[in-house]
Amino acid sequence: MMHSDYKAQKEAFVSNLTGSPIGDIASVSLIMSLSVLVWSVCQSRLRLFTPYTPVAYLIDFLLNCVAFLFATTIYSSSPSLLNLFLLLPAVTIYLKSSPISHKHTTRAPIQSKTVKSTPLDSLPIKPSITHYRGAMIVSTCVAILAVDFPIFPRRFAKVENWGTSLMDLGVGSFVFSSGVVSVRSSLKDQVNKTHQRLSQRLSQRLLGSVRHSIPLLALGLIRLFSVKGLDYAEHVTEYGVHWNFFFTLGLLPPFVALLQSAFDVVRSYAILACILGASYELLLDRTNLGAFILVAPRTNLLSMNREGIFSFIGYLAIFLAGQSVGMTVLPRQQPARKGASKNEVLRNSILARLIILAGIWSLLYTFSTSYYGLGLTVSRRLANLPYFLLVTSFNCAQIAFCYAIERFCFPDIYKSSTKEEEARRCKGATSSILHAYNRNGLAIFLLANLLTGLVNMTMPTLHMRMLESMGVLIGYISVLSVVAVVLDRRNISIKL
Template identity: 30%
Template sequence: MGSRATADPPIPDFDSDPIPANRSLEERLGLVGESEIYDSLWFTTLIQSWESLVLILSTFWCILLARVVTQKLRLNGSPNLCYAVEFILVILPCILLVTVAVDYSYHIGLVMFLVTLWFLRRTKALERARIRSHFDLGGNRPMAFSVLRALTHLITAICILAIDFGSFYRPYRKSRQFGAKLMDTGIGLFVFTMAMVSRRTRHWSDLRRSVLYSALPLILLGLARTVAILMLGYGQDAHEYGQHLNAFFTLGFTKFLGALVGLLARKDLHLLPLGFGLLLIHQFGLSVLGISDYVMDEDVERSNLFDANREGLVSLPGFVALYLVSIYVNRWMVATTLLSYSELVKKLRRLFYLVLILWSLFVISTYGIGISRVTCNFGYVIWMLAIGSTTLWASFGAIDLVINSVMPWEANQLEEQEKGLLTGDTPVKGREKSIVPFTINQALNQNGLTFFLVANILTGGVNIFLEPEDRSNFESVLILLVYMFIATKMAHELLKRGVRIA
């Protein structure tokens, strides 16, 4: 078939003395040799996806740990101390797990599993959950949504700089054509989480609002990034989005086209066949009409605007399909947010069935057509839906069912004003004292785009002035910590002051 997986070229070794940790799971199991590390055979792709999921869920577990510790220590009245604890418990482990500590990721995962079992037994959380009168998931913006959005921002921000260091775990790098590596998840999860805070376009006024306040700013940022790169002579891999396009363009055009296509849906349920119908047509073009071969053929010259940016343009239908289906998942999850115990368990069970179906489709897609971020094919969209749904299931279960049954967050009358931080709405300005759980999460949800812009600017500065490819493992971790401190602290200060930029 036209889009069957082919081998990625080996990535040059930027580290003359690579650390033993930079070995993939298939190497450690003795399944493949050194020359086959980047060969995207279907089984290797499955292993890549597993490694990516382990990292995502490990970081998610660290967020849960930070919630328990900060609330147990009653740090909500001290926003700076709360931030410091969360930085140590969430950001530091994530940096280590993509660099020098990757060889211990499965040992750390085992510890996380055992601690979870101990917590469930010690607190009797499941028994407490059964006797609760109701479960309030948080309205249209449940905490599970904000956790997934912040998780995406954190991992992406860390990886866009960490990749330039020799200590970065090489199998996490983006696939050139086919593959399911950690950095392949970035743009897909951004689209998924963008849909989490979006609604179906019902009227032309909704379309104008989406274009003016969401799509247009992203497109302008994409244009600014392209102009800046051309002026500075900063390198850009044309095999990601093309010579001139970038992730901001993809997000902006996806938002615009998704809002436009959404007008065809009379109700939320119609988004499901609309999205999958578009996805099947997209895959037909990739596989049967040979569009996938055209996109990935390096002999095709970039002689005109379309050829030069074929990766970014051809992938748009797939991202729009992902956006539409993700909106439906969002609307289904928040259709009823005040639930009894049996209703919550029923919803979690149905979400778990969806997770099983999506991962089964992912395995089939991996064998049949491959997983390609470059073209955003059927397999890639299913993969993003599987990761997003898995994280949502884990988040609703861990936060709403377990943690809130043991350590409920009970806001007093003054703290009711802070509900904007819990739901994603704009918080009241001028409040500095009562910061809700998941401080960094809420900061990134309030000013996620601002955070990501600062992270991109800092990444460019590090590459220009600090020569990351020449840094030792210790230096690379130290630089990453300072970089993430500056970016997250900026967002945290805005949160404390109730300032929302973008």
């Protein structure tokens, strides 16, 4: 009976989807990449952000924070116009000026006087990944408060059951980006030819992962008690009565540790992610699980939190897919040997592999939702197979775009002879604001949640006019940016 109710509700929602068309979401999301492009062109051609003066900070802030805020508010009906406003200056500056040599860079890396030049790192810190993660955190922080104002279009807000939106993609992207950088330690072990991490006993791996989970689970409990204690408005259908996003993030490390045993057999995070996502979709469609999540009464702890508990499977698949991309993009690209064929050069190119990965994931998403394929519908509430594939393809494309910008504007970053020189070049090719957001991303996200609650408890956000709303939102993102940059300047990293 529940299975038929689930099917009936699905058909009813599919006939009247909420959320945004994929093209609309892509047009708004393009703002993030174009902002990075404008910043990169200005830096590579004009050295506008070296030295990093107050004026440079203001331009950095306008490009990488305010631009996305405008895209989701006053330019939400015409994001293409804002894209054009960003693209034209970038093209003009690029055509009218020449690249500046790295010798003019005045910012030097921090290093000890007693330390000699060291060899190049096999896992360099890449500006493209910093820009991708920093922009994702900025957009997430903007959206969680902007959604409470009428100036933020409802089509960008989280969808109830079926369909997708900008904020739906943001949640999955946060998990995906965490997966991308989480493989750095495993890659270091491979480079150093120490397989200690892989050979550790399961109990040891779980113990280490639990240590990483405790702060996040504690934040989840704090959020739970504060929301219930302050009677703060919440959507029960988002994660459940007691569950929240911090619980999802906190439980990822232990389950990834458990799946490490499977990785010893299936040597591909991408295949593991697909197996997990497909198996979960089979359970949703071939059993009563889908009906239970959507229409069952909330009578016990499991049923009260069923959305958060079961959608965790989909988020775990997204995290594994992020790890698979991290295995591709984080290592240093090896130079092609002399006389190598074009095919060999392409196989060796990280950008080419990223484009291919984005294409494969996009084809899988299209097949899962197409009438001639599986005919499924995206559901962030279920975190089902199409949602997993959409988030993965979207983020692969974003990373490929950022990496292409890096290679286009700063082609000589990885041609340094020493690690210190490369660090200086990478620093000169990285937005200070996006670097600061990326460095303390989870702490800034937590602060954004606290400020969002404070604003909603002290202001009638749903009844504020455009100028008032924009004033509050710009002030909010300004506070977050100042805190992030100050922490970075004082060399403070808050690990949660």
